[in-house]
Amino acid sequence: MEDDKLRAVLREWEAPEPKPEMDARVRAAWRASHPAAWKRIWTARVSVPVPVLATLLLIAAFLLAKFGTPRGSTAETPSRPGGYVTQLNATGFLPVPNGEARVITVKEVQ
Amino acid sequence: MSQTPADDARLLAGARRGEEPAFLALYQRHRTPVFRFAWRFTGSVHTAEDVTQECFLALFAGAAFDPKQGSLRTYLFGIARHLAMRRVRIEERESEEPADAAAPYDTLGDLIGQERSAAVERAVAALPPQQKEALILFEYEDFSLEEIAQVVGVEVGAVKARLHRARETLRRRLAPLVDPVNTPCPGRRNV
Numbered sequence: 001m002e003d004d005k006l007r008a009v010l011r012e013w014e015a016p017e018p019k020p021e022m023d024a025r026v027r028a029a030w031r032a033s034h035p036a037a038w039k040r041i042w043t044a045r046v047s048v049p050v051p052v053l054a055t056l057l058l059i060a061a062f063l064l065a066k067f068g069t070p071r072g073s074t075a076e077t078p079s080r081p082g083g084y085v086t087q088l089n090a091t092g093f094l095p096v097p098n099g100e101a102r103v104i105t106v107k108e109v110q
Numbered sequence: 111m112s113q114t115p116a117d118d119a120r121l122l123a124g125a126r127r128g129e130e131p132a133f134l135a136l137y138q139r140h141r142t143p144v145f146r147f148a149w150r151f152t153g154s155v156h157t158a159e160d161v162t163q164e165c166f167l168a169l170f171a172g173a174a175f176d177p178k179q180g181s182l183r184t185y186l187f188g189i190a191r192h193l194a195m196r197r198v199r200i201e202e203r204e205s206e207e208p209a210d211a212a213a214p215y216d217t218l219g220d221l222i223g224q225e226r227s228a229a230v231e232r233a234v235a236a237l238p239p240q241q242k243e244a245l246i247l248f249e250y251e252d253f254s255l256e257e258i259a260q261v262v263g264v265e266v267g268a269v270k271a272r273l274h275r276a277r278e279t280l281r282r283r284l285a286p287l288v289d290p291v292n293t294p295c296p297g298r299r300n301v
Contacts, residue, residue, distance in 0.1 A: 009287050010249050013230035015146040019175060022159045024147070026137065028168055034128040 118182035125170050139164055143251055144190045148245045151194045153235055154201075161197060165190045180260050182225055187251075187261045198239065216269065226287055233283040241276035245267055 035043070048056075113151055124132030147160035168189055168217075169175070175185050234242060240262070247253040247261060255273075259266045 003277070006277060006284065007249060009284050010230055010234075010280070012287075013227050013234065015149050018142055018159070019155075020143040022162060023137075023141070025159070026141075026163045026166055027134070029163060029233075030133055030137075030170060031130070033167065033171065034130075034133075053163065086296075088270065098145070 116177075119177045122169070122175065122182065128135055133170060140186055141166070141181075143264060144186055147187060147246055147251055148190055148194050148249060150189075150234070151239075151243060152198055152201075153231070157194075157197050157201065161190055161193045164193050168193075180257075184253075184257050184260045187247065187253075188263070191261055195239060195243075216276075229287060230284065233280055236283070237276050240280070241272045244272040245276040245280075 114255065117272065118136065121132045121136040121139075127134055129284060141162060145162045148161035150164075152158055152161065165186060169186060175182060176208065227285050235276075244258055247258045248255070253261070255266050255269050258269045262269065
């Protein structure tokens with residue numbers, strides 16, 4: 001048998017076309033391995049060496065201790081069944097210098 | 111549509127960056143030949159689909175393609191061939207009959223056509239794997255000898271030898287399809 005005849009016989013064996021289901025499967029697999037950018041944000045992972053992480057935590061703790069303390073303090077007593085609330089505001093409070101207390105009468109105040 | 115290696119390289123770079131249109135363009139361009147090759151090599155639609163999927167995912171996952179060493183087509187077929195070989199070794203072709211084996215015959219012509227096609231399939235399937243892949247790539251996918259050597263990873267001379275042996279075997283096995291009258295029948299006595 002000559003090559004051309006053999007080739008003609010071989011060409012009688014035709015392959016099927018790929019199915020659309022395969023295309024859908026490949027596309028889904030590709031999308032799973034290449035998620036959209038906005039989805040990647042939620043699943044992104046960052047690898048940080050422990051010494052670097054420890055340093056960052058120490059710096060954060062230092063900054064919190066230095067700048068995170070509130071200037072004024074307001075104490076609030078828990079509400080009572082009577083329905084009133086007492087607030088003590090110590091802002092601007094100055095203690096009496098050297099403990100030199102002086103008694104004044106009501107008349108002097110008025 | 112013009113398909114150049116530069117196009118393929120550009121699309122591949124886009125697909126690896128996550129651009130879906132680039133992925134789709136590259137996939138549509140090469141999926142049918144890869145599927146066809148895998149189907150002819152494994153004889154199973156299901157396995158051929160798996161091989162095609164794995165082949166493209168491996169490519170987009172960052173397999174080391176170098177345009178200087180050959181076209182993307184030969185590179186893809188190299189992956190497909192490796193995957194198909196592995197599948198055949200694992201499954202030993204025992205899982206599935208050919209998809210069209212049970213197809214009904216409408217006419218006598220269909221019957222004859224189907225039988226001839228099945229005979230070719232059986233003859234090719236019976237070839238040793240290395241001869242089979244060389245024959246499929248050369249006869250059905252129009253690869254040159256050099257391209258086949260690149261896909262398979264052997265010298266061109268080895269490809270020629272494999273093709274020659276495959277053709278010799280097929281000439282013997284398929285002789286009744288070409289010239290059934292003059293083909294000697296083993297059971298017929300000469301009077």
